[in-house]
Amino acid sequence: MSAAPVELPVWADAGLVPLVSVTAALLVAGLVVIGIGENPLEATALLLRGALGSGEAIGFTLYYATNFIFTGLAVAVAYHAGLFNIGGEGQATLAGIGAALACLWLAPLPGLLLVPLAILAAAAGGAAWALIPGWLQATRGSHVVITTIMFNFIAATLIVYLLVELIGNPGSMQPETREFAPHAVLTPMHRLLAPLGLVLPATPLNSAFLLALASLCGVWLLIFRSRLGFAIRTLGANPRAASYAGLSVSRLTMVAMAVSGALAGGLAVNEVMGVQHRLLLDFTAGYGFVGIAVALMGRGHPVGVALAALLFGILYQGGAELAFDKPSITRDMVVVIGGVIILFAGALDGLFRRLVAAGLGIGRAP
Amino acid sequence: MDWAQTLAVILDSTIRLSVPLLCAALAGLWSERSGVVDIGLEGKMLMAAFASAVIAHQSGSAWTGLGAGILAAVALSLVHGFAAITWRGNQIVSGVAINMLAAGLTIILGNAWFGQGGRTPSLEGEARFADLALPFAAWARETVPVLGPLYAEMVSGHAAPVYLAFAAVPATALVLRHTRFGLRLRAVGENPAAVDTAGVSVAGLRYGAVIICGVLCGLGGSYLAVSQSAGFLPHMTAGKGFIALAAVIFANWRPVPVLLACLLFGLLDAVAIRLQGVSLPGIGLVPVQAIQALPYLMTVILLAGFIGRATPPRASGLPYVKER
Numbered sequence: 001m002s003a004a005p006v007e008l009p010v011w012a013d014a015g016l017v018p019l020v021s022v023t024a025a026l027l028v029a030g031l032v033v034i035g036i037g038e039n040p041l042e043a044t045a046l047l048l049r050g051a052l053g054s055g056e057a058i059g060f061t062l063y064y065a066t067n068f069i070f071t072g073l074a075v076a077v078a079y080h081a082g083l084f085n086i087g088g089e090g091q092a093t094l095a096g097i098g099a100a101l102a103c104l105w106l107a108p109l110p111g112l113l114l115v116p117l118a119i120l121a122a123a124a125g126g127a128a129w130a131l132i133p134g135w136l137q138a139t140r141g142s143h144v145v146i147t148t149i150m151f152n153f154i155a156a157t158l159i160v161y162l163l164v165e166l167i168g169n170p171g172s173m174q175p176e177t178r179e180f181a182p183h184a185v186l187t188p189m190h191r192l193l194a195p196l197g198l199v200l201p202a203t204p205l206n207s208a209f210l211l212a213l214a215s216l217c218g219v220w221l222l223i224f225r226s227r228l229g230f231a232i233r234t235l236g237a238n239p240r241a242a243s244y245a246g247l248s249v250s251r252l253t254m255v256a257m258a259v260s261g262a263l264a265g266g267l268a269v270n271e272v273m274g275v276q277h278r279l280l281l282d283f284t285a286g287y288g289f290v291g292i293a294v295a296l297m298g299r300g301h302p303v304g305v306a307l308a309a310l311l312f313g314i315l316y317q318g319g320a321e322l323a324f325d326k327p328s329i330t331r332d333m334v335v336v337i338g339g340v341i342i343l344f345a346g347a348l349d350g351l352f353r354r355l356v357a358a359g360l361g362i363g364r365a366p
Numbered sequence: 367m368d369w370a371q372t373l374a375v376i377l378d379s380t381i382r383l384s385v386p387l388l389c390a391a392l393a394g395l396w397s398e399r400s401g402v403v404d405i406g407l408e409g410k411m412l413m414a415a416f417a418s419a420v421i422a423h424q425s426g427s428a429w430t431g432l433g434a435g436i437l438a439a440v441a442l443s444l445v446h447g448f449a450a451i452t453w454r455g456n457q458i459v460s461g462v463a464i465n466m467l468a469a470g471l472t473i474i475l476g477n478a479w480f481g482q483g484g485r486t487p488s489l490e491g492e493a494r495f496a497d498l499a500l501p502f503a504a505w506a507r508e509t510v511p512v513l514g515p516l517y518a519e520m521v522s523g524h525a526a527p528v529y530l531a532f533a534a535v536p537a538t539a540l541v542l543r544h545t546r547f548g549l550r551l552r553a554v555g556e557n558p559a560a561v562d563t564a565g566v567s568v569a570g571l572r573y574g575a576v577i578i579c580g581v582l583c584g585l586g587g588s589y590l591a592v593s594q595s596a597g598f599l600p601h602m603t604a605g606k607g608f609i610a611l612a613a614v615i616f617a618n619w620r621p622v623p624v625l626l627a628c629l630l631f632g633l634l635d636a637v638a639i640r641l642q643g644v645s646l647p648g649i650g651l652v653p654v655q656a657i658q659a660l661p662y663l664m665t666v667i668l669l670a671g672f673i674g675r676a677t678p679p680r681a682s683g684l685p686y687v688k689e690r
Contacts, residue, residue, distance in 0.1 A: 032474065142670050153659070332484075335470030336466070336470035336471055336474065337470075339465070339470060343464075346455065347450070348453055
């Protein structure tokens with residue numbers, strides 16, 4: 001976003017700097033583990049075994065990674081336009097509401113029609129919730145960061161109201177809708193691949209993972225290979241130049257935000273339609289915020305986002321298993337790691353670039 | 367029920383609920399007036415709440431707890447300052463990082479140290495701030511009609527941090543408006559190049575503002591854990607740092623309007639708790655969620671410029687690069 005203080009070769013900029021900052025963040029996490037009296041090497045071994053040690057573990061890891069791909073891409077697309085969308089949580093919440101309403105109200109439709117419609121409803125919900133802040137920034141000059149924060153909270157109260165007062169299941173103890181019809185939900189991966197002769201253990205991994213992979217390709221095509229993507233990147237690099245070049249800054253702002261919100265909606269597709277099969281409170285569970293770390297670590301590029309999402313998937317699944325063996329290291333460790341990665345790869349980027357440059361012996365200030 | 371008594375009780379809880387908002391909002395005002403945007407108010411309050419609860423429990427003194435809370439919040443402030451001022455990093459990104467760091471660390475450390483799912487042991491006696499009775503409170507309640515109960519409930523009978531928080535409002539206004547430091551601090555938020563030309567350190571002023579921001583966040587967070595509640599609960603700030611952010615915008619970055627905005631948001635909160643399940647004549651059942659969403663909705667409407675106009679300090683959010 002800001003001008004780079006030191007020039008680095010592309011491979012160092014895209015590969016080495018994120019690698020160094022992520023390693024530093026993991027070292028900080030290791031210090032926290034030592035601080036609470038556990039052995040970080042043992043914890044790492046348990047974590048890796050828990051995340052990658054079996055077919056079931058890998059299924060869970062990829063299921064978590066699916067969430068992070070969607071939220072990471074959402075932040076990345078907005079970032080390319082120079083916009084900072086921290087409203088992923090709220091946009092995913094609205095997407096969940098959209099998907100749930102579609103699954104409940106359109107239940108008489110056949111699954112082949114209902115599932116795509118519900119996915120579209122999720123995308124539309126997320127897009128709409130991001131479009132309003134985008135529109136306010138484009139036409140009224142209200143800063144998108146603040147409005148998306150506010151929209152997170154408005155979405156949080158909205159979903160409580162809907163679930164408690166309107167669409168909640170009166171029979172259940174907690175605020176949630178009734179379960180969707182069996183044909184309204186996404187197919188789990190182990191059932192999807194069974195006809196091909198592949199026997200996979202039962203995990204929450206479902207066809208939303210394929211949608212996430214498609215989104216990675218789609219975002220790459222959109223941002224780096226399309227006219228619109230070029231316009232979005234121009235806007236992000238220099239809004240005034242974009243304006244002089246005859247691009248409509250306000251239209252691009254709104255389009256970028258809408259695409260970003262629609263991608264955040266993928267989180268709802270995976271969680272609500274793929275796993276929970278009903279709408280419940282707090283299904284976003286902070287994935288939207290970790291998406292910021294994923295996007296920053298991945299340098300906004302789909303390949304980087306995929307790798308970063310995989311790392312966080314490993315941390316999430318491995319962290320759950322680790323918490324099982326070592327109750328003092330809870331899943332909140334991942335939140336800490338996410339925070340430190342955001343700090344190192346995002347806010348202290350300049351420092352790490354300088355460190356890498358010094359390490360490579362280049363870019364010394366004259 | 368006696369209406370004066372009801373009013374006094376609602377206003378009393380308004381005061382209690384607006385204190386954390388007020389501390390965080392004043393903290394945000396200091397930081398943003400110097401040109402450093404801070405969306406990490408929430409995380410700093412949370413960290414302060416945790417540190418103060420832990421130290422108050424260990425030392426048995428609420429004041430030591432408050433000191434620890436302030437130190438913890440200032441430490442996070444300095445991290446933000448290091449990223450935002452020294453390394454000219456993205457201030458929003460740094461704020462998000464601080465929020466996540468605090469949310470995760472408080473639970474992990476609390477769980478590792480006390481094993482109660484992130485809670486800290488409950489504070490008793492001297493480890494918690496006691497309510498102070500102002501002179502004549504009991505007498506006024508008995509003898510003076512209307513104003514008596516108001517004085518006894520609303521003005522008197524709060525803990526020390528409450529009075530500190532309210533005292534911070536005139537102090538902030540005075541320092542910002544009438545001192546050399548305040549003038550320079552405001553200038554650095556509007557036009558840092560001019561301050562730099564005058565030979566005053568931009569980074570020094572901004573670090574000063576960020577530290578004051580930490581102290582105030584520390585006060586607000588400690589109040590939550592050591593005065594309002596008797597100990598730390600995971601995620602106990604519950605978005606108050608963000609409502610405070612809204613209050614700063616709502617008040618157009620000015621101290622006295624910040625006080626009014628925080629009291630308004632505190633009142634909304636108090637009314638929302640009281641209206642739970644109550645049917646109002648003529649309106650019917652008001653959904654609590656609608657009242658809870660009001661501060662955020664009002665802020666968005668204000669930011670959109672449909673009523674009034676929010677004008678942030680001009681250099682806010684921009685790292686200062688010396689021209690060469």
